[in-house]
Amino acid sequence: FGIPAACVLDNGRAFASKWISGGAKTRFRFKVRPEDPAGLLTSLGIKIHWAMPYRGQSKPIERGFRDLCDSIAKHPACEGAYTGNSPMAKPENYGARAVDWDRFVALVDEEIAAHNAQTGRRTEIANGRSFDDAFFESYAASTIGKATPEQLRMALLAADQKLINRLTGEIELHGNRYWHPELSSRRGERVTVRF
Numbered sequence: 609f610g611i612p613a614a615c616v617l618d619n620g621r622a623f624a625s626k627w628i629s630g631g632a633k634t635r636f637r638f639k640v641r642p643e644d645p646a647g648l649l650t651s652l653g654i655k656i657h658w659a660m661p662y663r664g665q666s667k668p669i670e671r672g673f674r675d676l677c678d679s680i681a682k683h684p685a686c687e688g689a690y691t692g693n694s695p696m697a698k699p700e701n702y703g704a705r706a707v708d709w710d711r712f713v714a715l716v717d718e719e720i721a722a723h724n725a726q727t728g729r730r731t732e733i734a735n736g737r738s739f740d741d742a743f744f745e746s747y748a749a750s751t752i753g754k755a756t757p758e759q760l761r762m763a764l765l766a767a768d769q770k771l772i773n774r775l776t777g778e779i780e781l782h783g784n785r786y787w788h789p790e791l792s793s794r795r796g797e798r799v800t801v802r803f
Contacts, residue, residue, distance in 0.1 A: 610752035614655040618667060624658075627766050632656045645767035645800040652759060668731070672723070679719045685711060765802040772797050 617623040630647035649656055660666040681690050688704030707715075724739040734742040755763070770779045777792035778785045781801060 609747065610754050611652050612654055613753075614657060615649065616657045616659055616667065618659050619661050629656055630767070643769055643798055645769055647767075648763055651762065652755065653753075675723060676719065679723065680716055683715060683719070685715055762802065767800050767802045769798055770801050772799060 617629070623629065626644050626647055628647045629649055630644045631650040632647065664670045677693070680686070686707055688701045689707045690699055691702060692698040724743075727738045727741075728736060729739060729742070730736070731742075733746075768781070770781060772779055772791050772794050774796040776787070777795050778787045779791065779799070779801060780786075781803060786801075
């Protein structure tokens with residue numbers, strides 16, 4: 609639908625990784641260093657709000673996860689495939705069967721569409737309407753930023769800071785060495801590499 613102006617992220621290591629939120633001023637995990645490469649969200653100009661640790665109310669999606677678990681994971685089509693809500697809470701028929709992938713994808717699509725279309729939502733924004741109604745009303749009235757083809761390509765790449773070898777002008781990344789004549793003039797500098 610476009611590039612959001614802001615997002616709420618959990619504080620897990622994956623969300624707070626430099627690849628996602630590098631350059632954000634307020635990260636709960638890892639050290640924030642000026643030389644860190646810009647993460648995916650920060651490079652797209654998305655303001656990051658962090659959920660409060662150990663406070664489920666600061667993550668509205670938690671309720672959605674419960675609803676979707678009830679309508680998808682416990683759906684009759686998933687009978688025998690439900691894994692339980694924790695490793696210690698496996699149902700009696702756990703592992704009895706697997707759901708065909710295409711059927712599972714169709715079920716997820718159907719149930720998320722039904723979840724979003726349900727009226728009577730009590731959130732401040734929906735105010736008795738469906739999530740779909742609230743979203744499309746906001747979408748119609750908002751300026752929507754669209755990602756450029758270059759931004760979409762960059763979103764598929766990870767980034768890391770590497771030091772250009774002072775003697776050879778090479779960059780070493782994951783056991784491979786890379787060289788280009790342009791690197792020779794920047795020996796000893798730290799650069800962002802994307803891969």
